[in-house]
Amino acid sequence: MQFFSGSSVVDVSLSPTAPPGTATGHAGNNANVLYIFNRNGICLLYREWHRLLRTLDASQDQKLMFGLLFSLRSFTAKMDPVSADKGNLGVPLLPGQGCSFYSFRTNTYKLSFMESPSGIKLILITHPKTGDHRESLKHIYNLYVEYVVKNPLYVTGTPIKSELFTTNLDQYVKTLI
Amino acid sequence: MAAIYSLFIINKSGGLIFYKDYGSAGRMDTNDSLRLASLWHSMHAISQQLSPTTGCSGIELLQADTFDLHCFQSLTGTKFFVVCEPGTLHMEALLKVIYELYTDYVLKNPFYEMEMPIRCELFDLNLSQAIQKDRVALLGR
Numbered sequence: 001m002q003f004f005s006g007s008s009v010v011d012v013s014l015s016p017t018a019p020p021g022t023a024t025g026h027a028g029n030n031a032n033v034l035y036i037f038n039r040n041g042i043c044l045l046y047r048e049w050h051r052l053l054r055t056l057d058a059s060q061d062q063k064l065m066f067g068l069l070f071s072l073r074s075f076t077a078k079m080d081p082v083s084a085d086k087g088n089l090g091v092p093l094l095p096g097q098g099c100s101f102y103s104f105r106t107n108t109y110k111l112s113f114m115e116s117p118s119g120i121k122l123i124l125i126t127h128p129k130t131g132d133h134r135e136s137l138k139h140i141y142n143l144y145v146e147y148v149v150k151n152p153l154y155v156t157g158t159p160i161k162s163e164l165f166t167t168n169l170d171q172y173v174k175t176l177i
Numbered sequence: 178m179a180a181i182y183s184l185f186i187i188n189k190s191g192g193l194i195f196y197k198d199y200g201s202a203g204r205m206d207t208n209d210s211l212r213l214a215s216l217w218h219s220m221h222a223i224s225q226q227l228s229p230t231t232g233c234s235g236i237e238l239l240q241a242d243t244f245d246l247h248c249f250q251s252l253t254g255t256k257f258f259v260v261c262e263p264g265t266l267h268m269e270a271l272l273k274v275i276y277e278l279y280t281d282y283v284l285k286n287p288f289y290e291m292e293m294p295i296r297c298e299l300f301d302l303n304l305s306q307a308i309q310k311d312r313v314a315l316l317g318r
Contacts, residue, residue, distance in 0.1 A: 031229035051229045061227070068223045072239070075216050078209065081182035081201030081260055082243040089212050101241040106224055108233040125229055 030127045031109065032173055036144065038157055039095070039119025041066045045160045049173060069113065069121060076101045095119045102134055112137055120144070126176065136176060143168050180315050181271075181308060182244060182260040185210070186279070188292040189254030191218030195295040199308065201260070221248065221256065251276060271311050278303050 031052055036045040043062040056064065077098030078089045087098070095115050103112045105128050112133035114122045122137050122144075147165035148154055154162065186195035193214035198205070205213075221235040239246040245265060248258040249272035257272050257279075282300035283289050289297060 033229055048229075053229055053231050055226055064223060065227060068220060068227065071216060072220055075213065075220065076239070076241040076244075078205075078213060079246070079260060080203075080241070080243055084203035086203055089209060089216070099241055099243050101239055104224070104236050104239040106228065106233050106236050108228050108230045111224075 031125065032176065033123075033125040034140070034169070034173065035062065035065055035121075035123040036160070037062075037066055037069075037121040037123070039121075040157070041070075042157060043159070044120075044157075047166070047169065049170075065123065066121075069123070072101055072104070073098075103132075114138065114141065116141060130176070133176075136172075139172065140169065143172065180262055180265050180312060182262070184259050184275070184304075184308075185214055185217070185257070186295065187214045187218055187256045187258075190292070191215040192292065194293065197304070217248075217258065218256065221250070247272060249273070249276065255279075265315075267311075267314075271307070274307050275304065278307060 030050070032049040033051055034045065034047045035043060038044055041063075043059075043066070046058065046062060054061070073093055074090055077093055077100070078086055080086055080099035083099065095117055100115065101113060103110060105111075107128065110126050110128045110130060110133075112124045112126070114134065114137040116122075120141070122140055124133055124137060124140070126133065143165060144160075147162050147168060148160050151162055154160070160166075181199050182201040183196070183198045185193060188194050191214065193211050196210045196214070224236045225233045235250060236248055238248070240263065243263070244260050245263050245268070246258055246260050247268040248256060249269065250256045257275055259268055259272065259275075261268060278300060279295075282303060283295050283297050286297050286299075289295070
């Protein structure tokens with residue numbers, strides 16, 4: 001599986017250039033939520049922009065989300081109609097191993113998903129009518145690399161508290177709404 | 178070329194009641210298809226819980242690297258889903274047609290027991306015709 005087209009990795013300058021926004025004008029009914037998980041299922045960042053409904057408390061919600069992604073990953077790896085050798089259902093998969101999914105849509109939201117080779121999972125929830133978010137997720141990943149990974153005070157595997165990262169993230173997500 | 182790889186029908190409690198393969202690579206045995214079906218049933222339910230707004234009725238489209246999965250849930254909770262090539266159009270319409278065939282040839286069959294695996298000759302026959310028609314239409318587009 002290919003994660004990055006060669007250029008987007010090389011081009012990372014200090015402030016990555018954003019791909020064009022995919023705003024659709026559905027702002028009124030638009031809940032945006034972003035989750036970042038590391039490979040152990042620890043939620044590094046949870047951020048929401050006008051979310052209307054919270055059925056569960058935050059930690060339950062994050063656990064459920066990680067569980068859903070885990071199961072959907074093994075589901076798609078097993079379902080893959082193109083490859084002949086698919087392994088067994090339910091066996092944990094390495095990042096990039098087997099067929100993965102990049103988005104799903106319900107009638108009320110669209111979830112876009114990206115997994116980096118190091119197992120960082122980015123999940124973006126948007127209005128169901130928005131377009132493809134694969135580029136946006138790559139951009140958010142670049143922001144993460146720039147402002148979180150390169151921060152010498154950041155301890156890997158702990159929740160992200162970088163203000164610079166969240167301001168840049170807020171700014172970028174606004175262009176998506 | 179197969180536009181549609183497979184079709185699943187699951188009952189309201191997550192049991193697989195119909196499965197047909199239209200040429201996907203690699204063998205999937207009965208156990209695997211049953212487990213995939215019940216896994217999909219729970220994924221569908223969890224996706225409703227995670228909705229950021231009210232009135233969510235579960236996953237309609239799942240886009241993966243090598244396939245698209247379109248799902249249709251009837252009012253009674255029976256789920257129909259097709260696995261097809263990425264970017265295949267008009268799958269919602271096909272699912273509605275399959276649902277229609279299900280009501281006509283399965284539910285109206287006096288020998289069919291509710292929630293049990295579908296073994297109806299007329300349904301099989303009309304289903305393969307519908308899929309064939311969809312393929313012809315696809316070639317025409």
